[in-house]
Amino acid sequence: MKLTHDHEQIRDTLKRYIAEKINPHVDEWEAAEIFPAHQVFKGLGDLGLLGLTKPVEYGGMGLDYSYSMLMAETMGLVNCGAIPMAVGVQTDMCTPALARFGSDALKREFLAPAIAGDMVGCIGVSEPGAGSDVAGITSRARRDGDDYVITGQKMWITNSLQADWMCMLVNTGEGPMHKNKSLIIVPMRDGPNGHLTKGITVAQKIRKIGMNASDTGLIYFDEVRVPARNLIGQEGQGFIYQMQQFQEERLWAAANAITGLDVAIRETIAYTRQRQMFGSTLLDQQWVQFKLVELQTEVEALRALTWTACERYVAGEDVLQWASMAKLKAGRLTREVADTCLQFWGGMGFTWDNRVSRLYRDGRLGSIGGGADEVMMGIIAKTMGMAKRSAA
Template sequence: MTSPFTAEHEAFRKTVRDFVAGEVAPYVDAWEEAGIFPARELFTKFASIGAIGLEYAEADGGQGADHWYTVVLSEELGRVDCNAIPMAFNVQAYYATASLAEHGSPELKARWLVPSMRGELVAAIAVTEPDAGSDVAAIRTRARRDGDDWVINGAKIYITNGTQADWLCLLARTSDAPGYRGMSQIVVPTATPGLTVSRSLRKLGNKGSDTAELVFDNVRVPVTNTIGEIDRGFQQQMHQFNLERLTATYQAVGQMQFALERTVDYLRIRSAFGQPLLANQHLQYTVAELFAEVQILREYTYSCAAKFAAGEDIAQVSTVAKLKAGRLARTVADTCIQYHGGVGYMEETWVSRYFRDARLLSIGGGADEVLLRMLTKQYGIDQ
């Protein structure tokens, strides 16, 4: 297909790449070691180059840009030496804020969205629970109405930015309707009495971002903090998940391309049996095939992006994209670490980190098995 990117898109690509090199790359190792990064400080810097809320209205602190700028940004974030920072950034720029931007009242957007787009407030999305992961319809956290307030009780887990967030986009039950019915999205300030971080979680990968378990004990917020319609939160959340899967896939394509390029560079300079490793034809063919697989996935994601930009339903294509990206990322990461040998197994190397970080893509945002279940229904082959 003809390149969808204009000269302006490519200029933005260079801006993001330079930003990553100057403001992110030098600090990744320290943030990974600390298990946290300075979210407000870094998000403010991201905002200074217009990277947060690219497609949101300018009145809400966004840039009013087209979707291809999001593709560019996501691909370039794939060149960060870890997945933790891009993941936390995506929560701020898309996952926790998309429903607020689309469905929020003017008052909610002015109070929470606008400063978040400037990086002045840190956002998190609170959906997953200890007993309800990819099965969103099974969540139990309850918001009971008491006059003009919601009184919230329950727990959320695996919350990215959870220890630093100023506010949450919370999905909670607001009626007795079963399953996916009767849920609402609610803005919950984290300073509200009764809301506590019960623990900060240690992870296999993505170590540079904070991940929390949250407990809600009679947390009281105004009903006016509801995003969109009461009892329509599940539907709004599913719409947001489509965008989450797309941006994760764009980013994964950038990560895989960068990982393969770096692995080829290593194979050129690493010698064994009197010649560079890259002289081995088996290694050449394997890497060439992986480059081809990444190219196929990239073209598919561009097709998805075109559909999204045209306002088409992307529920199925975003599911396919995320499923294939997660599986291909595991293959690429495994090959890269294998071809680096012993040095790749050392924890301080980029390839070891990539191997650990890449594994999350087949779990977060909908596990592979959940995506396959969705596809069987969409293809009409479920029993």
């Protein structure tokens, strides 16, 4: 895909923001196991970076999806995975369905402030009993006059402690599992940084092996009253909307992985070049050179696959297969690159604050979150005609 002057300007603006406002604080935020989402998002919002592909009427830039991909790729320059993930949730995971199917009033109330960086959003799909099997969620919204009343649990929610609203997938009917769900915007607080909405409890902040600066939580909903006008699009279409929303999440995940892999390989070359052993440097070992060559070749293949998927998406094609392949490849390659590079760093690779060991821990999520590798393979098998498609 050919990048224009506009792409390059946006990339330079984001690079500067990362270098000046994010990277100097990453170690502190990783240690604190949370980062100030409102502060970081406001800075990105002021630069117009949270609404690149969103409609101009709501403060977005109305650009095509290649700009979002470029942003995802550039966010790989952040010295951890947690902050890019939280930003990706805001730009490409909890807002696509709202932007595409939400009413004008709903977009003014929730999308516009998310684009401005005044509100933090989150996406509530996974539950303690249903992650890969999205159709198996049990959270429910029943209609009561002009409201929905929501009861259930959402688990693994990124931005749990700081989100102002959730784009929540819930059951709203009794019919077939793919036609009984809806996406509803649930206000989490009574104002930015305000008290939690009545009936909502953040039951647990989950400790993790990686993505430490991200506040991941388990959230309970007990008879939470939400205006019925907060429904996105049509009742019963939520599963379909979420499957479409996943396309952007998966393209984003693949693009975001690429730069971190480039950096890990580059830093490993630099380290092994100065590491003396057996009368020369570690990089003088042809085994080390060849492994790094193989990995960089794989990274270029991932880049080509991901940008081809993007090009097709921008052209209006159904990219279910391409996005799933890119996400699958990104998850697997991240594990391979992180593990191989860590090995070449020896004991230094086993230390906590090393960039490669952070990639090893943070990057492991790539094969699990947003649809595990096996879920991607199941989708690809269907698109290749090997497995049955659901009736949805």
